[in-house]
Amino acid sequence: MSSRRILVRAPSNIALIKYMGKSDVSLNLPLNSSLSMTLSDLCTWAELIVEDSEKFELEIAESILDLGPTRSTMQKRLLQNAWSETDRTKALKHAARVRSQMGADSLKGKWILKTNNTFPAGAGIASSASSFAAMTLAFAAACSKDAYQFSREWRQDSEFIHRLTDLSRLGSGSSCRSFQGPWVLWNPDRVAVLPYPAPFVDLVVVVDQGKKSVSSSDAHLRVLDSPLWLGRPERVSKRVSALRIALEKNDLHAISAIAWAEALEMHGLFHTSKEPFSYWKPETLKVLNWLEESKTSSSAEPPAVVTLDAGANVHVLVTQEYAEAWKDRIKQKFPEFKILEDRPGTGAEIVEVQEGVY
């Protein structure tokens, strides 16, 4: 009997310009461009074991992944994924999609998938982005004739990366921005890496670890009937151009102002849709109000770049130089909240491949 083991990791990403609203729901095509920073250790690990079998099957294991003694503490802080029925169905559909697009429809074998995140899932830290990027990469490697060769070559081939991001997007739109980094622009038809400095540390103030009550798939639909939707694609287009200039110049005041306006606009859409909803908790507002005050204080320090994903938790991007001071400040003000810390990253990677016969 032969077997193959593929271990991959894919980071989450945090958008400063948000993907919200789809032009094509079945293809997850966005109504506007989005621009995000790829993270590093806030990621999904996925192990895929392929065993001989008479037919194709995918089994999703619940148990914790054992990464061995070599990983850093952060990377080992894995949280057990509780797979809902919906998540399982999506993963199965995605496996079928990847096999088909990789031209491996006739491939037989039992795929045993184990995934774990280093951060709470469904709480507004883009776990669907990291998990679909990780699954896409692992499934694609499993479809290849030679997984070693695949692991060495996939990153060198920009057209192949484009195929993978397209495929991953079909599972979760924002996952297409998690393959490369740090700055990734997702224009409706293509993903591009932008060569700007990313001197940030992302401090995520975790005010709530619970799963969000409105899925992002629903949010994408519901924002369209907000009166604030009018003119959004045009506003976003101007914001993307302004942000690109600000990132290129490393103009932290401009980056901060654009990110803040965009985050408030996305959450404003949620709050004003026909059936309004909110991801915020009272604690979110407490943190935002405090940050708003500290952002406008007359200190010579560069301002923090504050944003939120579709969730209650607050991302505070600060320059490396001031990261420790910011962490202390946040801890002192809000000792009750956990802070997750991450840095910019370069995207998904295949960490190990083993081919064996036993």
Ligand code: PMV
């Ligand atoms: O990939 P999805 O469908 O889960 O979209 C989520 C989009 C946001 O995370 C809310 C914003 C973004 O651009 O990351």
